[in-house]
Amino acid sequence: MDNYRALIAIVLSMAVLLIYQFLFMPPPAPVTDAPGEAERVAAERSPAAEALSPADLADPALVEEAQRPVDVASLLDPADRAREIRVKTGLYTAVISEAGGVLQSFTLNEFRETVDPGSPPKDLIRVEPDDGLPLLFSWGVEPSRAEMLHYTADRERLVVGQGQERTLTLRAQSPLGLEFIRTYTFRDGDYLIDVAVEVVNRGEVPLQGAPYLTLVNRPFVATGDPLEHFLFTGPAALVDNEVQQVKVKDLAGERAGRSFTGRVRWAGYHDSYFLTSIIPLATDQATAHFSSRRDELVTTVLASAADIIPAGGAHRYDYMVYFGPKKLTLLNELGHDLARAVNFGWFDFLARPTFYLLHFLYGLVGNYGVAIILVTIIIKAAFWPLTQKGLKSMKVMQKIQPKMTKLREKYKDDRQRQQQEMLKLYQTYKVNPLGGCLPMLLQIPVFFALYKVLLQSIELRHAPFMLWINDLSAPDRLYIGFDIPWLGGIPVLTLLMALSMFVQQKMTPISDPMQARIMLFLPVVFFFLFLNFASGLVLYWFINNVLTIAQQYMIYRQKD
CATH class of the missing domain: 2.70.98.90 (Beta-galactosidase; Chain A, domain 5)
Incomplete structure (x- = not known):
């Protein structure tokens, strides 16, 4: 079942991001000192x-x-009247x-x-x-x-x-x-x-x-x-x-x-x-x-x-x-x-409130980067109970993993009996095998809505955040005096986002070695998918990951 959950997570992630990457994301334009x-x-x-x-x-x-x-007749040249x-x-x-x-x-x-x-x-x-x-x-x-x-x-x-x-x-x-x-x-x-x-x-x-x-x-x-x-x-x-x-x-x-x-x-x-x-x-x-x-x-x-x-x-x-x-x-x-x-597309009903919230917070803090962070915190707080339940479900699933393995071995020749025994095990421990995927499913519309808001809000065009990030509508690049092939500069924020995903995956207990390797590869995939996203969107995903890591830490240190 862990393999199934991992597969769902990968498919959902790829469905969300691959479509936008290949349809809408070209490589960043080369940097030049000469005006275009x-x-x-x-x-x-x-x-x-x-x-x-x-x-x-x-x-x-x-x-x-x-x-x-003016006296038009006195000013116009008969040979060039316009x-x-x-x-x-x-x-x-x-x-x-x-x-x-x-x-x-x-x-x-x-x-x-x-x-x-x-x-x-x-x-x-x-x-x-x-x-x-x-x-x-x-x-x-x-x-x-x-x-x-x-x-x-x-x-x-x-x-x-x-x-x-x-x-x-x-x-x-x-x-x-x-x-x-x-x-x-x-x-x-x-x-x-x-x-x-x-x-x-x-x-x-x-x-x-x-x-x-x-x-x-x-x-x-x-x-x-x-x-x-x-x-x-x-x-x-x-x-x-x-x-x-x-x-x-x-x-x-x-x-x-x-x-x-x-x-x-x-x-x-x-x-x-x-x-x-x-x-x-x-x-x-x-x-x-x-x-x-x-x-x-x-x-x-x-x-x-x-x-x-x-x-x-x-x-x-x-x-x-x-x-x-x-x-x-x-x-x-x-x-x-x-x-x-x-x-704002299909999720306009979510995007417009998000836009007005972002605009309101900017009025308070005067920085759209900080406003994006605050919006992320608010969204995370709204999903906190659901995410909490999903993380607890994953923790219980990890706990009963040895029992699940024994059941698979015991009834490997009887799939119907195996499923019945698995269901009894889930009922005994009051766990939903898909509980860890539900928060991700529900956050996909929010992701699309925020994606549209961050890309279509002219307020973010050329809006600075801090340090090297001077345009939240453009890809994140730190230029170091010479061009890096294809990238131009160092995508610092994107690297931090991928690193946060890696930490998050390391904190997620997975018993299957093959599944663990697949999950640890996801940050690499996401790094390339996010490489040309607007830095404002990468900032949202990075802060969301950091908050999820904090929530995972709180859950996993709790005693059963």
């Missing part, structure tokens, strides 16, 4: 060098200077091009590309003009066939001061006699942006057409970054109260694509930590269409029903867009069901 491609592109495109300080944003004179309308309008708020810096009225750049002031303090701000737009740019609007013709209109903005620069709300208006005229008036409304301290488009029919006949608003995305992290494999990355939409996620590989091909029609609350693109999304404010049905042409380039088109605009008439379309972090508390405050973009 993501940093280079972001540095070239980022307007961070001109970012204003909080004091600048609060200066009425400076803000007024930035808001002053200007880049820079919008600065306390949370982000956006660049809007007059060529199409689209977003060219959107950098987040509070987040950086890497953990390096000198890294440029995080840019959520990783596409180039040849790919198409986000927030292209077309009417009556699909975006892929729409002509790129030249807009004229009413300002060449916009600064949103503290507590302010400012608008940017762009106008364009189409060859069909339609005038497009796009109005962006920006608010300080808010990632939500209002986007209103008024389509005016300047012609002499009615026109019929449907509105299309487009997003274009590539992954927010560079290809090869370990984070890109942790959780889902790609397009998603909330349609008829159901979150639809589509794998990018399923969209490959020029004619391939997926469409979802119904009550669209939002449609966009997200990964573990960031989200770009269109929120239609109309209550009518809409269609979210996702397609991908090449190199993980994803196009999201939000289309509504066709409208007829009479001659001299106009129709207005209202949207909101969100470009920002997938911070659960923030998304809950903003509404529009944006919080549904944070998906």
Whole structure:
């Protein structure tokens, strides 16, 4: 029966960890002193060098200077009419091009590309003009066939001061006699942006057409970054109260694509930590269409029903867009069901309370590593009685092991009688042969829930713990001045976790030598499985092991 229990433990452990290791865990990216491609592109495109300080944003004179309308005709070069309008708020810096009225750049002031303090701000737009740019609007013709209109903005620069709300208006005229008036409304301290488009029919006949608003995305992290494999990355939409996620590989091909029609609350693109999304404010049905042409380039088109605009008439379309972090508390405050973009999977009912507990404890201690330790202690305390019972059952099983061996020898030719006698033995000593495995079974959902929380909580991105652990969302590595092949640095915390498992196995009495060797091999297996897990998760497992060792010590020193 001990062999059976050991087999169950191994199978459960492998089932939990092997799936995640091979599906989601690539080797850590090599360490280099030179900035990566993501940093280079972001540095070239980022307007961070001109970012204003909080004091600048609060200066009425400076803000007024930035808001002053300009004489467009005097500034534009007829050979190059498209200007880049820079919008600065306390949370982000956006660049809007007059060529199409689209977003060219959107950098987040509070987040950086890497953990390096000198890294440029995080840019959520990783596409180039040849790919198409986000927030292209077309009417009556699909975006892929729409002509790129030249807009004229009413300002060449916009600064949103503290507590302010400012608008940017762009106008364009189409060859069909339609005038497009796009109005962006920006608010300080808010990632939500209002986007209103008024389509005016300047012609002499009615026109019929449907509105299309487009997003274009590539992954927010560079290809090869370990984070890109942790959780889902790609397009998603909330349609008829159901979150639809589509794998990018399923969209490959020029004619391939997926469409979802119904009550669209939002449609966009997200990964573990960031989200770009269109929120239609109309209550009518809409269609979210996702397609991908090449190199993980994803196009999201939000289309509504066709409208007829009479001659001299106009129709207005209202949207909101969100470009920002997938911070659960923030998304809950903003509404529009944006919080549904944070998906903790099957064990969401366990993950959300765990997340709020982690967030609450961080508010008390100011360190997410310490908060993870406290969460581990609380979870361990909740399972303490059950684990206590399981450990006692294992201790009794060890005590009656000689009797079990005799029964197997005595009734080796009569399996039915052997099982009957074994059952009587268990009843006599009031022991459950599977009692030691039950705590592990019940902790698997908690493990998955905490795994999702630790990987999908942007609060842990680049969050330091102590000493060499400066990013709880990244694998644990202590760099010693030169690269260790494949590893890069020493996985100190992972080694400590494996060592704690070894001590735990040594403390567990096993009479069968073969079984003992198998169990002692498990720490080696777990070391390689955990090697590329987020250090926050390894920290949880290590502390959990230490607490289990303490509990085992207390149980085994008790006299029968």
